Amino acid sequence: MKTLIGKELREHLKVAVLGLGIFTFVLVQIYRECTQYFANLASGQGSWNGDANAQPLLGALPSSVMIYCAIFGAALGWLQVHSERHRDLWAFLIHRPLSRSRIFFSKVIAGLCLYALGAVLPLLGMIVAIRMPGHLAVPFEWGMVLPVTVGLLCGIVYYFAGLLTGLRQARWYGSRALGVGVAIVAWIAANDVPEFWRALVLIGLGGAITGGAAWGSFLSGGYYEGQPRWGRRALVASLLVGSFVVVLFVTALLESLLPRGSYPWSRYQTTKDGAIYKLTQPAHGALQITDLAGQPLKDAKTGRAMTLNDFNRQAASEPSVQANFEEGAQYERAHRSRYGESSRFFTLWRQTPDTLWYWNRNGRLWAYDVASRRFMGSLGPSGFTPGSTTGSDRFNDPEGRGGHGNGYYEQSYPARTLSTDTAVYRLDLDSRTATVFFAATNGDRIGGALDIASKDSDWVSTFIVTRSSIQLLAPDGKLVWQIPYEPAYPAYDGISYFILDATNKFVVWIEPDGRTNKLSGWTLPSHVTWVAAGQGALQSTNLPSLSGYRGWRELPLTERVVRSVVPPGFFAAPLLLYGFAALRDFIFWTDVAASVTVAVVCAGIGWGLGRRNHFSVGGQCKWAVFHVLFGLPGLLAFLSAQEWPAQEPCAQCKKPRVVNRDHCESCGADFAPPARNGTEIFEV
Amino acid sequence: MNEPPAISVRDLTRYYGSKPAVEGLNLDVPRGSVFAFLGRNGSGKTTTIRMLLGLVQPTRGRGSILGHDIRNLPTEARARIGYLTEEHQLYGWMNVRECGEFQSRFYPRWNEKIFRSVAGHFNLQMTTRVKHLSRGERAGLCLGLTLAPEPELLIMDDPTLGLDPVASRALIESMIFLTRRSGRTIFFSSHQLADVERVADKIAILDRSVLRVCCPLETFRQSVQRVRLRFSGTPPPPVPAIPGLLQAVRTEGELRLTCVNYGAAAEKALRALAPAELERVPLSLEDAFISYLGDRGEKSFILAETESETEAQP
Numbered sequence: 001m002k003t004l005i006g007k008e009l010r011e012h013l014k015v016a017v018l019g020l021g022i023f024t025f026v027l028v029q030i031y032r033e034c035t036q037y038f039a040n041l042a043s044g045q046g047s048w049n050g051d052a053n054a055q056p057l058l059g060a061l062p063s064s065v066m067i068y069c070a071i072f073g074a075a076l077g078w079l080q081v082h083s084e085r086h087r088d089l090w091a092f093l094i095h096r097p098l099s100r101s102r103i104f105f106s107k108v109i110a111g112l113c114l115y116a117l118g119a120v121l122p123l124l125g126m127i128v129a130i131r132m133p134g135h136l137a138v139p140f141e142w143g144m145v146l147p148v149t150v151g152l153l154c155g156i157v158y159y160f161a162g163l164l165t166g167l168r169q170a171r172w173y174g175s176r177a178l179g180v181g182v183a184i185v186a187w188i189a190a191n192d193v194p195e196f197w198r199a200l201v202l203i204g205l206g207g208a209i210t211g212g213a214a215w216g217s218f219l220s221g222g223y224y225e226g227q228p229r230w231g232r233r234a235l236v237a238s239l240l241v242g243s244f245v246v247v248l249f250v251t252a253l254l255e256s257l258l259p260r261g262s263y264p265w266s267r268y269q270t271t272k273d274g275a276i277y278k279l280t281q282p283a284h285g286a287l288q289i290t291d292l293a294g295q296p297l298k299d300a301k302t303g304r305a306m307t308l309n310d311f312n313r314q315a316a317s318e319p320s321v322q323a324n325f326e327e328g329a330q331y332e333r334a335h336r337s338r339y340g341e342s343s344r345f346f347t348l349w350r351q352t353p354d355t356l357w358y359w360n361r362n363g364r365l366w367a368y369d370v371a372s373r374r375f376m377g378s379l380g381p382s383g384f385t386p387g388s389t390t391g392s393d394r395f396n397d398p399e400g401r402g403g404h405g406n407g408y409y410e411q412s413y414p415a416r417t418l419s420t421d422t423a424v425y426r427l428d429l430d431s432r433t434a435t436v437f438f439a440a441t442n443g444d445r446i447g448g449a450l451d452i453a454s455k456d457s458d459w460v461s462t463f464i465v466t467r468s469s470i471q472l473l474a475p476d477g478k479l480v481w482q483i484p485y486e487p488a489y490p491a492y493d494g495i496s497y498f499i500l501d502a503t504n505k506f507v508v509w510i511e512p513d514g515r516t517n518k519l520s521g522w523t524l525p526s527h528v529t530w531v532a533a534g535q536g537a538l539q540s541t542n543l544p545s546l547s548g549y550r551g552w553r554e555l556p557l558t559e560r561v562v563r564s565v566v567p568p569g570f571f572a573a574p575l576l577l578y579g580f581a582a583l584r585d586f587i588f589w590t591d592v593a594a595s596v597t598v599a600v601v602c603a604g605i606g607w608g609l610g611r612r613n614h615f616s617v618g619g620q621c622k623w624a625v626f627h628v629l630f631g632l633p634g635l636l637a638f639l640s641a642q643e644w645p646a647q648e649p650c651a652q653c654k655k656p657r658v659v660n661r662d663h664c665e666s667c668g669a670d671f672a673p674p675a676r677n678g679t680e681i682f683e684v
Numbered sequence: 685m686n687e688p689p690a691i692s693v694r695d696l697t698r699y700y701g702s703k704p705a706v707e708g709l710n711l712d713v714p715r716g717s718v719f720a721f722l723g724r725n726g727s728g729k730t731t732t733i734r735m736l737l738g739l740v741q742p743t744r745g746r747g748s749i750l751g752h753d754i755r756n757l758p759t760e761a762r763a764r765i766g767y768l769t770e771e772h773q774l775y776g777w778m779n780v781r782e783c784g785e786f787q788s789r790f791y792p793r794w795n796e797k798i799f800r801s802v803a804g805h806f807n808l809q810m811t812t813r814v815k816h817l818s819r820g821e822r823a824g825l826c827l828g829l830t831l832a833p834e835p836e837l838l839i840m841d842d843p844t845l846g847l848d849p850v851a852s853r854a855l856i857e858s859m860i861f862l863t864r865r866s867g868r869t870i871f872f873s874s875h876q877l878a879d880v881e882r883v884a885d886k887i888a889i890l891d892r893s894v895l896r897v898c899c900p901l902e903t904f905r906q907s908v909q910r911v912r913l914r915f916s917g918t919p920p921p922p923v924p925a926i927p928g929l930l931q932a933v934r935t936e937g938e939l940r941l942t943c944v945n946y947g948a949a950a951e952k953a954l955r956a957l958a959p960a961e962l963e964r965v966p967l968s969l970e971d972a973f974i975s976y977l978g979d980r981g982e983k984s985f986i987l988a989e990t991e992s993e994t995e996a997q998p
Contacts, residue, residue, distance in 0.1 A: 088769035097763035646702040683899040
């Protein structure tokens with residue numbers, strides 16, 4: 001094996017070196033942009049452009065790594081096979097006293113070493129540069145490496161997909177490259193899941209499928225027949241996923257080309273005068289804006305139905321707080337975001353002329369000197385600790401970052417206060433101190449606090465949600481208004497309030513948790529309270545829930561097509577995750593019915609093809625189950641995998657028979673030897 | 685007790701799509717023989733060889749090579765089989781020495797002397813890269829790599845294809861060198877019939893994917909015969925249906941027939957045409973082979989046709 005590994009390394013070293021050069025160039029460019037960004041901040045020429053742009057490991061790098069590793073991995077795998085594609089060179093490689101599996105693994109080991117050279121090495125250099133103090137004025141922790149690690153690992157799935165593509169004896173315009181679909185799906189899914197371990201599982205699964213399919217194809221010289229059973233299964237699985245990607249792509253293409261209806265939705269909206277309207281977008285037709293009695297809202301000037309743009313100008317600003325009273329709420333929130341999002345780790349809380357203050361997920365504000373780009377210390381509720389990132393006290397995740405309003409008032413970011421579970425602190429960054437602004441009493445807990453700004457001032461009030469009450473405080477700490485938090489947490493956790501034109505008047509909405517509402521069959525209403533400064537609640541009402549459920553007939557045609565081609569087997573996933581409750585909560589029977597109908601048709605086609613090609617009864621049944629589970633993508637995978645044997649009329653019964661069996665399926669006769677023509681010369 | 689054959693296949697069949705490349709092949713290659721596998725381009729020779737080595741799976745049928753099933757050739761069997769491909773493909777970036785070193789690490793019985801001897805025979809410089817070798821030199825290198833492991837069975841797929849006569853001769857001489865060693869079996873396909881004639885004990889001929897001939901070389905030569913019939917005027921049409929007729933070429937006052945297994949019955953049928961003269965013409969292997977694999981049935985010799993057309997003009 002060592003000899004073959006050495007041969008592979010030498011043969012494809014140039015590919016890895018080329019990749020190394022390209023990737024290093026890309027990484028250097030990204031690093032230079034980041035350092036330039038901080039240089040501009042220090043000189044006052046630039047402004048803050050988002051947390052992810054400051055920390056490349058969470059911003060530009062993951063996408064660059066993903067794209068590069070996908071291309072490099074697939075190209076490397078394909079080239080490793082393509083360079084020996086000539087049948088004589090292939091024979092020279094294969095015909096030696098070494099099993100095909102050992103030859104395959106020699107290739108894979110060499111390929112992965114080259115992949116490490118072309119992808120891992122430059123990235124390690126980049127990580128070292130980012131981590132080094134004085135280079136980037138932004139927090140670093142090893143967890144931030146996970147997104148690029150996922151990109152690197154996805155590249156290995158692409159590598160196997162490249163191998164498989166090079167090996168498959170199929171047409172380019174047919175199913176040869178379908179294996180790449182597994183890598184694409186693993187790539188997308190691994191980026192979408194919240195936890196890193198789930199991403200690892202998905203990548204492992206993708207790698208096992210494409211790797212197994214490539215191994216099996218290597219053993220059989222690229223054909224389906226002649227592979228071991230596990231190889232055939234892996235190949236069919238990769239073709240299945242690839243077919244699913246193709247079906248979705250074609251559907252999306254059709255969707256973009258064909259006239260489409262709107263996706264139906266509906267919601268409530270409060271206007272600046274305190275009235276509530278219902279906005280409904282049907283699948284076909286224009287948006288309808290009606291009052292709660294169902295009367296269309298008309299433009300006072302024209303008398304015509306109000307347009308959405310005009311209506312939005314009348315809509316009230318809507319700051320909101322997502323209440324959370326769980327123990328260690330700050331960690332809970334931090335972990336709620338995806339493993340690759342910058343918000344999971346830190347967020348820039350405020351920037352002073354010489355310091356960048358980051359709220360870190362350990363609950364403290366980390367200070368970085370803008371000029372030297374070095375860490376200075378951290379600030380917690382009990383004060384500033386120079387040179388240390390840790391402390392026994394911690395702030396909760398700041399509310400409202402990234403938030404925005406649509407009116408005069410807006411959520412304040414940067415903010416002035418940070419909260420713990422029991423108190424809200426006002427922070428003075430010049431003196432690096434924190435003082436109590438609001439303290440919960442009688443064992444009450446704080447579930448969220450949000451500073452509100454206006455165009456004239458960056459702090460006009462602070463909106464605080466505790467277990468028992470919802471209140472608004474002025475910057476001097478005086479209570480503006482207070483109402484009880486009812487209906488209560490946890491069924492209701494979304495609190496927003498609308499700032500009205502009328503001075504010191506507000507509307508407070510208490511919204512049910514989405515999942516709880518879904519599980520209750522969309523029966524939980526929204527609770528609305530009109531409040532006034534110094535007076536508290538004026539009146540309240542309940543608005544019926546606007547269900548997320550959409551009827552089949554309401555959906556646009558393309559949406560119906562998409563739902564039809566979703567394999568029925570995919571509906572089993574929520575069933576496995578949530579049990580039979582999923583049948584009621586997550587699965588819409590119309591979708592299932594459409595999907596199963598398509599799958600049954602596909603199973604019929606597959607059955608017919610199997611019969612025509614004289615599949616065994618067991619084989620027919622297995623494929624039928626496969627088609628019923630995987631529908632249209634399953635049928636495409638079946639057609640891609642099978643190498644249909646030729647058929648000839650049987651010399652005895654005259655019925656068509658496949659040529660790859662020793663006996664006729666109909667009459668059991670053997671194949672007749674080739675007909676003699678009288679010129680044969682055989683040694684007696 | 686008879687030794688089992690080095691190669692034995694029964695009903696070996698391979699289809700590409702709906703077209704059979706090899707159909708119902710039954711063949712035994714005795715140990716120690718030099719077996720030539722002949723046929724026109726596309727007749728199925730390479731496919732057969734690739735099936736024997738497990739590089740292509742048969743559609744139907746079975747076979748064994750050195751006693752091992754061809755569908756599951758174990759690695760130890762591969763060590764005993766040398767395979768020389770028709771286009772002599774190697775890694776272009778390796779030099780001659782590296783090729784030898786690379787190959788030697790897989791074969792415990794690697795004989796460096798043989799490798800260097802064959803390389804010397806073809807005047808190969810050890811530091812020359814494969815991509816800079818001529819086709820003949822590359823063939824020589826491939827032969828050295830194939831012979832050095834001292835295989836019990838040497839399978840060669842048209843080894844002299846595309847080689848100039850000198851390179852072709854050098855390659856054949858190397859092959860003869862190997863055949864001098866006892867117990868070795870050589871199975872090779874070729875279009876160079878002079879070379880086949882020099883070295884082969886037995887031949888098999890595939891005609892349009894079907895095996896038509898499998899016998900000692902001499903038997904084939906004796907079985908394919910040409911008979912010339914001279915007539916005082918135009919030969920009488922049509923040619924009688926005689927058994928084993930391969931070709932009939934009609935020229936002015938002459939009918940030339942090529943037959944397989946020409947016997948008394950055929951001669952009687954021909955004499956019934958009342959020729960002025962009937963004589964048997966000896967055939968070289970090449971002529972016999974070409975006649976055997978040429979188009980069947982009666983046809984006029986192309987020059988004769990041209991001549992007769994020229995004569996017909998005023």
